[in-house]
Amino acid sequence: EYAARHPNVSFIHINPGAVNSNLTQNLPWYFKPLLSAASIFIRSISDCGEFMTSALLNPAYKAGGFWLNQSVDSISARRLYVDDEDARKKLVEHYTKEVAF
Numbered sequence: 001e002y003a004a005r006h007p008n009v010s011f012i013h014i015n016p017g018a019v020n021s022n023l024t025q026n027l028p029w030y031f032k033p034l035l036s037a038a039s040i041f042i043r044s045i046s047d048c049g050e051f052m053t054s055a056l057l058n059p060a061y062k063a064g065g066f067w068l069n070q071s072v073d074s075i076s077a078r079r080l081y082v083d084d085e086d087a088r089k090k091l092v093e094h095y096t097k098e099v100a101f
Contacts, residue, residue: 001065001088001089001091001092002065002092003063003064003065004065005092007063007064008063009063010061010062010063010064010066011064011065011066012055012056012061012065012066012068013066013067013068014051014052014055014068014069014070014072015068015069015070015075016043016048016051016052016070017043017048017069017070018038018041018042018043018070019042019043019044019045019048020039020042020043020044020045021045043070048070051070051071051072052072054072055068055072058072
């Protein structure tokens with residue numbers, strides 16, 4: 001919706017996926033073995049940052065609205081359930097009202 005209202009601006013939503021951050025440091029001891037096993041699927045903070053930055057600097061995403069996954073590949077709008085135009089407009093109106101200053 002924002003991309004339709006502001007066609008010369010880029011709006012990017014990126015799912016970073018699983019990132020090895022300090023959020024896991026305070027988990028209970030019984031989660032530690034699970035995290036160890038899952039570590040092959042968890043991206044480092046620097047790798048995640050590199051992927052996120054590559055999307056911001058990619059000329060293909062210069063203007064418009066984009067939904068990207070953790071590998072900076074496009075996600076189909078059908079998978080996101082964003083086809084309801086009325087719901088999108090109501091959401092933008094709500095955001096505009098809440099953050100107006």
